[in-house]
Amino acid sequence: EDKVVQSPLSLVVHEGDTVTLNCSYEVTNFRSLLWYKQEKKAPTFLFMLTSSGIEKKSGRLSSILDKKELFSILNITATQTGDSAIYLCAPKASGTYKYIFGTGTRLKVLA
């Protein structure tokens, strides 16, 4: 059965800190992995990763995939209070439309 585990489950940091969130997966015939940020309402898209070792970057956020070790990390540098949210990852297998979400990491950034 396909599995997704995110760690840590929750994290409290101070503004300016750097955080690393982990997403480990076991998906047969892996194709891609999505990262989302969820504040109060709908999850919003951050990154889609398909290839190992290629970093995706958007401002202070970056993400990378390791298809050999079956994980992805999301880095946030110089955190701000607006980064407080739940971060979700969702891998997908080839030939399917099914995205399986992890339990999420709840990040709280203190001023």
Add this chain to the structure above:
Amino acid sequence: DTAVSQTPKYLVTQMGNDKSIKCEQNLGHDTMYWYKQDSKKFLKIMFSYNNKELIINETVPNRFSPKSPDKAHLNLHINSLELGDSAVYFCASLGSGTHTGELFFGEGSRLTVL
């Protein structure tokens, strides 16, 4: 214009009632989903339709029945509501073109069963 819109946003009802949640997307996507998010924020896939055809049907009680009248709409009907059905239900559509593989979520419909 909201890309994926759900109605109602909030729904409070009694156990045993039947209710529906509607979803519409104006993005021209072929594939739509229903996800359930529980109080611990775990997003669990329920159903998916591709061009009005059911393609994913997870282990969901048959009190839940999705319907897709056309590829822009995906509705969710729930019969005989139970306390455990209380959750936020998210509709999503699957991107195409430059957004291939990306899920676009609606704002969610919070269902509370008393």
